[in-house]
Amino acid sequence: MHTPETLRALVRDVIERTPVYDMHTHLYDPAFGELLLWGIDDLLTYHYLIAEGFRWLEMPAEKFWALPKSGQAELIWNALFLEHSPLSEACRGVLTVLHALEIDARPRDLPALRQHFKKWTAAGFTTRVMEKANVRQVCMTNSPFDATERAVWDRGFNRDPRFRAALRIDPLLLDWENSAPLLRAWGYDVSPELNPRTFDEVRRFLADWTRRIDAQYCMVSLPPDWSFPADGATAQLIEHAIMPHGREHGQAFAMMIGVRRGVNPQLRMAGDSLGPGEVESVERLCAAFPGNKFLCTMLARENQHALCVAARKFRNLHIFGCWWFLNTPSLIEEITRMRLELLGVSFTAQHSDARVLDQLIYKWAHTREVLTRVLVEKYATLAAASWEPGRAEIEGDVHDLLGGGLEKFLTH
Ligand code: RAT
Ligand code: ZN
Numbered sequence: 165m166h167t168p169e170t171l172r173a174l175v176r177d178v179i180e181r182t183p184v185y186d187m188h189t190h191l192y193d194p195a196f197g198e199l200l201l202w203g204i205d206d207l208l209t210y211h212y213l214i215a216e217g218f219r220w221l222e223m224p225a226e227k228f229w230a231l232p233k234s235g236q237a238e239l240i241w242n243a244l245f246l247e248h249s250p251l252s253e254a255c256r257g258v259l260t261v262l263h264a265l266e267i268d269a270r271p272r273d274l275p276a277l278r279q280h281f282k283k284w285t286a287a288g289f290t291t292r293v294m295e296k297a298n299v300r301q302v303c304m305t306n307s308p309f310d311a312t313e314r315a316v317w318d319r320g321f322n323r324d325p326r327f328r329a330a331l332r333i334d335p336l337l338l339d340w341e342n343s344a345p346l347l348r349a350w351g352y353d354v355s356p357e358l359n360p361r362t363f364d365e366v367r368r369f370l371a372d373w374t375r376r377i378d379a380q381y382c383m384v385s386l387p388p389d390w391s392f393p394a395d396g397a398t399a400q401l402i403e404h405a406i407m408p409h410g411r412e413h414g415q416a417f418a419m420m421i422g423v424r425r426g427v428n429p430q431l432r433m434a435g436d437s438l439g440p441g442e443v444e445s446v447e448r449l450c451a452a453f454p455g456n457k458f459l460c461t462m463l464a465r466e467n468q469h470a471l472c473v474a475a476r477k478f479r480n481l482h483i484f485g486c487w488w489f490l491n492t493p494s495l496i497e498e499i500t501r502m503r504l505e506l507l508g509v510s511f512t513a514q515h516s517d518a519r520v521l522d523q524l525i526y527k528w529a530h531t532r533e534v535l536t537r538v539l540v541e542k543y544a545t546l547a548a549a550s551w552e553p554g555r556a557e558i559e560g561d562v563h564d565l566l567g568g569g570l571e572k573f574l575t576h
Contacts, residue, residue, distance in 0.1 A: 185567025388439030422463030
């Protein structure tokens with residue numbers, strides 16, 4: 165029989181020891197060189213922190229952007245760590261990282277922090293961080309529309325098996341007008357009007373990239389007003405290119421819904437916001453294409469309950485993560501508790517969305533803390549009905565929640 169203390173210790177231990185498959189990040193295989201961000205200046209210039217820094221900075225945005233990365237980092241450090249306490253989730257994250265790496269931040273000395281990172285190479289640091297974070301594999305976000313990234317795939321390199329790939333196609337689905345000429349330039353016989361020949365050629369493009377990068381899924385982020393079915397290019401391309409492509413290659417389509425890009429363009433990447441999306445469109449897609457697999461996360465808190473209900477209705481839908489503005493302890497807790505109550509463990513509790521390698525440490529440490537709280541509470545309710553969870557049972561559940569369930573969903 166568990167006491168509350170033994171139960172908590174057991175659940176915490178299992179959660180800490182279970183390696184994660186992090187199914188959505190913006191990290192890169194070290195072979196991508198400069199594209200893989202790491203170290204204190206990249207941590208401080210994370211766009212989540214830039215948005216927070218701008219709440220205090222008085223300089224025009226253009227002046228900030230004209231500074232070198234170290235200058236930007238210094239302004240953020242001063243505004244968010246020295247002049248005020250670093251209480252926000254993104255600020256706290258930097259401190260969790262430094263603490264875990266045994267870097268003493270107490271003197272509050274940025275140049276000294278920089279020195280600590282000098283001793284690592286990208287390759288060595290990757291291993292160190294993944295071990296600390298207990299992450300077994302991460303999925304990158306790979307866009308054929310990104311010229312820098314494309315050049316690396318063109319050159320070719322030896323893949324690091326810890327870095328999986330996902331085919332990210334926002335421009336294709338959201339900006340057909342400008343994507344069609346690019347596809348043409350890359351040798352695909354598409355026309356601006358969407359017709360059968362064009363759909364076939366888009367499928368050939370998707371198939372080529374799927375094979376080339378070994379894409380685990382095809383991903384897109386969508387605005388709140390995205391709707392399906394619809395007349396526009398987005399819905400047409402989904403129906404006539406993405407769906408048949410997904411069936412042919414056994415590839416899931418991952419939708420990240422609810423982002424409003426460039427609400428404040430002056431902030432650049434930090435200027436995106438959110439809005440509630442249409443869960444009904446997700447349901448209609450799942451119903452119309454039972455032979456396709458869908459992954460979905462939504463950005464608005466208001467959508468979380470309906471999205472859980474949608475997942476109860478469609479076994480070809482797997483929901484994942486507490487995305488972006490939802491990746492804060494209080495919201496992770498609320499969402500994870502609700503998902504467990506409605507779906508058991510048939511969802512993926514979290515993805516890190518890390519853009520800087522070091523962030524794997526804090527994103528997963530903070531999620532693990534919350535998951536421990538919620539699962540202890542839930543197992544205690546089972547124990548109260550004399551269903552004592554055994555270690556192996558808890559291990560299976562946690563494995564599923566931390567990426568293992570997704571892997572099964574993708575392969576079955
Ligand atoms: O969370 C983020 O870092 C956002 O900027 C987005 O990248 C978002 O996660 C996305 O993949 O579009
Ligand atoms: Zn992302």
